[in-house]
Amino acid sequence: MRYDVIVIGAGMVGTPTAWHLQKNNSKVLMLDRKLPGLETSYGNAGLIQREAIHTHPFPRQITEVFRVLPNQGTDIRYRVPAILRYHQALLQYWKYSSPASVKKIESEWQTLIAHCTSEHQTMIEASGADELITRDGWLQLHRSKETLKAAADTAEVDRAQGVEHKVLSLEELKALEPNANFDGFVGAIHWLNSWQVSNPSFLVKAYAKNFEQMGGSILESNVTEIQPDNSNEAQGWKVVTDTDTYYSDNLVIAAGPWSNELIKPLGYTLPLFPMRGYHQHFKLHEKNTIHHSMFDMDKGFVMGPMQQGIRITTGAEMTTMNAPKNFGQLKTVLKLARKILPLEDAVESEAWAGSRPCMPDMKPVIGPADKHDKLWFAFGHSHQGFTLGPITGRLVEELIHNKPLTVDVAPFNAQRFTKK
Numbered sequence: 001m002r003y004d005v006i007v008i009g010a011g012m013v014g015t016p017t018a019w020h021l022q023k024n025n026s027k028v029l030m031l032d033r034k035l036p037g038l039e040t041s042y043g044n045a046g047l048i049q050r051e052a053i054h055t056h057p058f059p060r061q062i063t064e065v066f067r068v069l070p071n072q073g074t075d076i077r078y079r080v081p082a083i084l085r086y087h088q089a090l091l092q093y094w095k096y097s098s099p100a101s102v103k104k105i106e107s108e109w110q111t112l113i114a115h116c117t118s119e120h121q122t123m124i125e126a127s128g129a130d131e132l133i134t135r136d137g138w139l140q141l142h143r144s145k146e147t148l149k150a151a152a153d154t155a156e157v158d159r160a161q162g163v164e165h166k167v168l169s170l171e172e173l174k175a176l177e178p179n180a181n182f183d184g185f186v187g188a189i190h191w192l193n194s195w196q197v198s199n200p201s202f203l204v205k206a207y208a209k210n211f212e213q214m215g216g217s218i219l220e221s222n223v224t225e226i227q228p229d230n231s232n233e234a235q236g237w238k239v240v241t242d243t244d245t246y247y248s249d250n251l252v253i254a255a256g257p258w259s260n261e262l263i264k265p266l267g268y269t270l271p272l273f274p275m276r277g278y279h280q281h282f283k284l285h286e287k288n289t290i291h292h293s294m295f296d297m298d299k300g301f302v303m304g305p306m307q308q309g310i311r312i313t314t315g316a317e318m319t320t321m322n323a324p325k326n327f328g329q330l331k332t333v334l335k336l337a338r339k340i341l342p343l344e345d346a347v348e349s350e351a352w353a354g355s356r357p358c359m360p361d362m363k364p365v366i367g368p369a370d371k372h373d374k375l376w377f378a379f380g381h382s383h384q385g386f387t388l389g390p391i392t393g394r395l396v397e398e399l400i401h402n403k404p405l406t407v408d409v410a411p412f413n414a415q416r417f418t419k420k
């Protein structure tokens, strides 16, 4: 069977892409080797981050570099084989992290973030997924007056970008989350117009179900090869999987951290690299119930109320995709988390691990491939892919259907990494 569009990847980026295309009268097949929402889009902290108008630059201050080097931090760790494997991308990341460069990148990034909640809202309504969403923000906890003051000053400036916040004293924080022990903290920023999802995977599944209700097709199959298909006049794409071969006019690559594996054989070498994170759930009871996700700003981990229990999510570990799990960072985080909340019974015997798909200039790749017609890229959303999936999907639909664009996609094109 021939489709108008095949989307490879059924995460929070691929699923909204397939949804928008199907809604706008394309016949779409979404292919994934797993059911929708079971990889990176399963294990994240579940925040739809309207406040995330700043990117995550490479540490450039010498004090920061010395802090990270001993590799004992809770926010970031690294493994030497990954540094060697991705050294070119990391060098570019360092280069793009200069203050002048970050300023430009953030102004482009913000054009996407501005649409995150409104684009999710459209899909939440259509999918009947409202019970998964809490619209009461999240809490950024601070352990020092200096970092709280700096964050409050920045947040004040960010109001102009539509980001709403309230600075909370320790007393106000305790009143909001009476079960938590805030010894060692001085206060928090309450990000008011960001949203929390109680089961990130279920939100992807709800969007995928709605896509199917509109007539879209989902197949669980591992894609082994993609090839231009010149067998008929229209020209398009041939997608080979473990079990069958599928044909389409257009092809979208939305395979998150695996995207490069699919496009390398076609001659694309984009500097995509993974940043791993871990999570584990702990059983809920009346003494550890919390109402908001809480991010320990100085230690770099999140404690979030999920359907499965309290989800403890780590910061970043720079490692290769298939490296065995290393629980050192999570263990240290759990010691800190247990001082804040009683966390006795783990829900899973082993923690989950997954990789943020990162680009060195901290922006996703959204747009046409430069060497082939009707090939489209939608990946590399790093720390905010769960937030940005729906606006990305809208943009890819507008591009494929040749419509006016909601956001200028020029800053996100794949050609920005091509040597001139």
Ligand SMILES: Cc1cc2nc3c(=O)[nH]c(=O)nc-3n(C[C@H](O)[C@H](O)[C@H](O)COP(=O)(O)OP(=O)(O)OC[C@H]3O[C@@H](n4cnc5c(N)ncnc54)[C@H](O)[C@@H]3O)c2cc1C
Pocket (backbone or CB within 6 Å): 008, 009, 010, 011, 012, 013, 014, 031, 032, 033, 034, 037, 038, 039, 040, 041, 042, 043, 044, 045, 046, 047, 048, 049, 221, 222, 223, 224, 254, 255, 256, 257, 258, 259, 262, 275, 276, 277, 278, 279, 313, 314, 354, 355, 356, 357, 379, 380, 381, 382, 383, 384, 385, 386, 387, 388
């Ligand atoms: C610990 C952690 C916390 C995070 N917290 C947040 C947060 O709070 N808010 C936020 O916005 N973002 C967060 N993120 C980032 C976010 O989760 C990712 O950016 C996002 O999920 C990426 O979505 P994706 O669809 O690109 O990738 P994925 O969800 O990984 O989807 C890609 C899909 O492609 C499929 N695939 C790959 N190769 C093939 C193939 N050959 N054949 C068939 N299928 C294939 C995979 O099976 C997978 O389902 C976090 C990430 C981590 C790791």
